[in-house]
Amino acid sequence: MKIDNPNPIQWHFSERAEQLKSSFIREILKITQQPEIISFAGGLPSPATFPVDAMKAAFDQVLSTTGKTALQYGPTDGYLPLRQWIADALSVNGASIVPQQVLMTSGSQQALDLLGKVLIDEGSRVLVETPSYLGALQAFSVYRPQFVSVETDEQGLLPGSVTKVADGARLLYALPNFQNPTGRSLSVERRVELVETCARHGLPLIEDDPYGALNYKGEPSPKMLTMNPDGVIYMGSFSKVLTPGIRLGYVVAPPPLARRLELAKQAADLHTSQLTQMVVHEVIKDGFLDRHIPNIRTLYGEQCQTMLAALSEHFPPGVTWTRPEGGMFIWVTLPKHIDAMKLLDQAIVNKVAFVPGAPFYANAPESNTLRLSFVTVPPERIRQGIAILGRLIAAQI
Amino acid sequence: MKIDNPNPIQWHFSERAEQLKSSFIREILKITQQPEIISFAGGLPSPATFPVDAMKAAFDQVLSTTGKTALQYGPTDGYLPLRQWIADALSVNGASIVPQQVLMTSGSQQALDLLGKVLIDEGSRVLVETPSYLGALQAFSVYRPQFVSVETDEQGLLPGSVTKVADGARLLYALPNFQNPTGRSLSVERRVELVETCARHGLPLIEDDPYGALNYKGEPSPKMLTMNPDGVIYMGSFSKVLTPGIRLGYVVAPPPLARRLELAKQAADLHTSQLTQMVVHEVIKDGFLDRHIPNIRTLYGEQCQTMLAALSEHFPPGVTWTRPEGGMFIWVTLPKHIDAMKLLDQAIVNKVAFVPGAPFYANAPESNTLRLSFVTVPPERIRQGIAILGRLIAAQI
Numbered sequence: 065m066k067i068d069n070p071n072p073i074q075w076h077f078s079e080r081a082e083q084l085k086s087s088f089i090r091e092i093l094k095i096t097q098q099p100e101i102i103s104f105a106g107g108l109p110s111p112a113t114f115p116v117d118a119m120k121a122a123f124d125q126v127l128s129t130t131g132k133t134a135l136q137y138g139p140t141d142g143y144l145p146l147r148q149w150i151a152d153a154l155s156v157n158g159a160s161i162v163p164q165q166v167l168m169t170s171g172s173q174q175a176l177d178l179l180g181k182v183l184i185d186e187g188s189r190v191l192v193e194t195p196s197y198l199g200a201l202q203a204f205s206v207y208r209p210q211f212v213s214v215e216t217d218e219q220g221l222l223p224g225s226v227t228k229v230a231d232g233a234r235l236l237y238a239l240p241n242f243q244n245p246t247g248r249s250l251s252v253e254r255r256v257e258l259v260e261t262c263a264r265h266g267l268p269l270i271e272d273d274p275y276g277a278l279n280y281k282g283e284p285s286p287k288m289l290t291m292n293p294d295g296v297i298y299m300g301s302f303s304k305v306l307t308p309g310i311r312l313g314y315v316v317a318p319p320p321l322a323r324r325l326e327l328a329k330q331a332a333d334l335h336t337s338q339l340t341q342m343v344v345h346e347v348i349k350d351g352f353l354d355r356h357i358p359n360i361r362t363l364y365g366e367q368c369q370t371m372l373a374a375l376s377e378h379f380p381p382g383v384t385w386t387r388p389e390g391g392m393f394i395w396v397t398l399p400k401h402i403d404a405m406k407l408l409d410q411a412i413v414n415k416v417a418f419v420p421g422a423p424f425y426a427n428a429p430e431s432n433t434l435r436l437s438f439v440t441v442p443p444e445r446i447r448q449g450i451a452i453l454g455r456l457i458a459a460q461i
Numbered sequence: 462m463k464i465d466n467p468n469p470i471q472w473h474f475s476e477r478a479e480q481l482k483s484s485f486i487r488e489i490l491k492i493t494q495q496p497e498i499i500s501f502a503g504g505l506p507s508p509a510t511f512p513v514d515a516m517k518a519a520f521d522q523v524l525s526t527t528g529k530t531a532l533q534y535g536p537t538d539g540y541l542p543l544r545q546w547i548a549d550a551l552s553v554n555g556a557s558i559v560p561q562q563v564l565m566t567s568g569s570q571q572a573l574d575l576l577g578k579v580l581i582d583e584g585s586r587v588l589v590e591t592p593s594y595l596g597a598l599q600a601f602s603v604y605r606p607q608f609v610s611v612e613t614d615e616q617g618l619l620p621g622s623v624t625k626v627a628d629g630a631r632l633l634y635a636l637p638n639f640q641n642p643t644g645r646s647l648s649v650e651r652r653v654e655l656v657e658t659c660a661r662h663g664l665p666l667i668e669d670d671p672y673g674a675l676n677y678k679g680e681p682s683p684k685m686l687t688m689n690p691d692g693v694i695y696m697g698s699f700s701k702v703l704t705p706g707i708r709l710g711y712v713v714a715p716p717p718l719a720r721r722l723e724l725a726k727q728a729a730d731l732h733t734s735q736l737t738q739m740v741v742h743e744v745i746k747d748g749f750l751d752r753h754i755p756n757i758r759t760l761y762g763e764q765c766q767t768m769l770a771a772l773s774e775h776f777p778p779g780v781t782w783t784r785p786e787g788g789m790f791i792w793v794t795l796p797k798h799i800d801a802m803k804l805l806d807q808a809i810v811n812k813v814a815f816v817p818g819a820p821f822y823a824n825a826p827e828s829n830t831l832r833l834s835f836v837t838v839p840p841e842r843i844r845q846g847i848a849i850l851g852r853l854i855a856a857q858i
Contacts, residue, residue, distance in 0.1 A: 170730040303534075
């Protein structure tokens with residue numbers, strides 16, 4: 065039945081397809097997944113924290129009681145009780161969020177894609193932190209914006225720097241809590257100032273918050289969404305507080321934008337798995353996260369302390385690093401002459417891996433930076449791996 | 462903590478966002494979901510066919526044995542054993558498909574979005590059937606192509622009409638088995654001729670095949686993919702043979718395109734739920750579909766016959782309809798002067814619903830057409846609903 069001698073296709077891809085690059089991190093992960101490598105490269109949460117039994121019980125419960133509904137097509141915006149739960153959880157500090165503002169997505173990454181689709185034209189100016197989250201740069205790049213890197217310091221974004229570039233920009237993308245890749249957090253004063261600055265310029269502010277609940281001590285910082293629900297777009301995820309493999313996130317947007325995002329979602333994949341949404345609601349509806357998240361905080365906090373102690377012991381003078389109070393990452397700055405990409409080659413030979421910092425910069429990469437994750441590596445291996453890295457760096461100073 | 466008197470945002474959406482329209486079908490479904498309405502409007506499979514127990518057992522099995530892996534981030538291209546299963550199932554009639562050509566997607570709709578993203582620039586010529594699947598028109602529209610409607614007859618696409626418009630077009634999108642919306646199928650001779658025509662012009666041919674397994678009698682027709690795996694892009698789905706709410710589909714593409722689609726998928730949502738993929742593989746790996754699909758065929762075939770008999774009995778002369786041998790839809794052509802959109806208003810007053818045909822046309826809608834689905838309506842209600850529609854139509858002739 066095969067046809068004879070077909071002409072080979074001369075593929076003509078879209079201009080946007082020519083922009084597509086694989087995430088450097090996902091490429092590294094392929095190399096570093098061998099068990100003998102001590103990998104600080106991952107951005108994966110620790111499977112030790114996955115509530116497998118609770119998920120199993122919830123799948124059983126949902127399929128036993130409402131299986132036919134859970135397995136049928138569902139509404140594009142998502143499962144209403146879960147959207148209500150999210151709206152309620154975000155209605156604090158005087159803010160009132162309604163479920164109509166909440167769109168369920170297939171992970172936060174899809175929210176980034178939909179926001180790019182709906183807000184970015186070719187050449188649109190898009191403001192991002194220096195450095196910024198690689199997955200966001202990748203999602204937005206498809207729509208061919210002009211990225212503008214906003215200055216940051218040890219406390220994150222400098223609102224004054226936003227002022228200079230705000231007019232005419234389509235959006236500012238920020239990750240205020242335990243940022244990926246730096247682990248930095250915005251102070252409360254900075255948050256207020258940033259929200260005010262964006263509001264003054266009519267600039268939509270995207271608050272991406274996958275790690276906000278993972279503070280090791282004290283209370284979580286107030287969300288910028290609650291300071292101006294008409295100007296802030298909030299992104300949340302169940303990946304870091306429950307499990308990532310189910311792909312469940314959400315975006316909370318002012319109504320005119322929420323409606324556009326819903327239409328874009330409908331064209332993109334109709335809706336996110338009903339079953340998954342019903343199961344997650346079943347798991348979390350009675351306060352499960354209040355009992356579960358403290359365990360994640362404790363585990364990650366201890367491993368972070370182990371890594372910080374090892375860095376102090378093994379890294380030579382001239383190297384600096386962030387001291388995160390939550391989240392999953394430490395950011396290291398080497399002396400200017402050391403290229404982290406080359407260091408990675410040596411590290412892999414010595415069975416250690418990390419992610420070089422350069423890909424996290426939208427413009428003007430600083431090649432002497434790198435990102436370390438401590439969440440999936442046991443303490444003894446953290447000490448071992450940091451000692452090896454310390455020796456490799458010291459040899460170049 | 463709320464900031465004072467923020468400026469309201471003057472939303473500046475992307476040009477592509479201005480194209481976004483809600484699917485007319487999904488809007489109708491909202492109206493017609495009241496239980497007192499006899500709805501032939503749905504495109505939903507019958508929940509009576511959902512294998513809830515098998516799914517429940519598989520979730521239990523996967524979470525009990527490989528829960529931590531199933532709940533962790535996974536590869537962008539998908540779960541390898543499932544991709545291997547799909548590749549094997551498609552390697553028939555002398556074709557050899559490898560898992561590297563298979564990308565798992567969040568339903569077929571996402572495959573349409575990714576294909577549009579990677580293949581369509583603004584103004585690109587995209588060839589579609591007359592009429593075509595609304596979800597595809599919606600997904601492709603986002604990328605602002607120029608649609609070219611290819612002529613069809615009772616056996617579907619006319620390959621000779623493709624020849625006239627093939628040069629320079631980016632793709633031809635076809636649904637050869639029990640098409641949505643018409644229920645028509647391409648004959649084997651037409652398939653060969655179509656694949657040869659596309660190959661001669663180097664035109665990528667998308668074969669969308671959600672209903673191919675739902676033939677009421679005889680053997681399924683050969684897939685165009687197997688006639689030229691280097692020129693045909695095949696789309697499949699578990700929505701119609703298992704359940705749609707889990708959102709699991711796939712696209713099989715020649716390697717250069719498969720690689721681009723994978724990169725686009727990575728930026729769009731990283732990957733589709735690992736857990737869902739592992740569960741579906743667990744359900745189907747030992748021949749479950751061979752035992753399950755015949756039950757769906759029998760149910761849908763009987764309800765199709767009931768509707769065809771009712772149409773013969775109740776619809777007046779001057780009205781014609783298709784006689785599908787599989788799938789979920791019958792396509793009705795009214796006398797030219799009757800507008801199906803106006804008929805729908807009357808029908809809803811009389812507690813019956815269907816989908817007017819006009820939105821399925823990329824160009825030059827034929828307003829005297831409509832789509833009927835018989836799969837979720839019990840036989841007695843099918844007869845009742847068709848009798849009511851017949852009276853409403855007869856009154857206008």
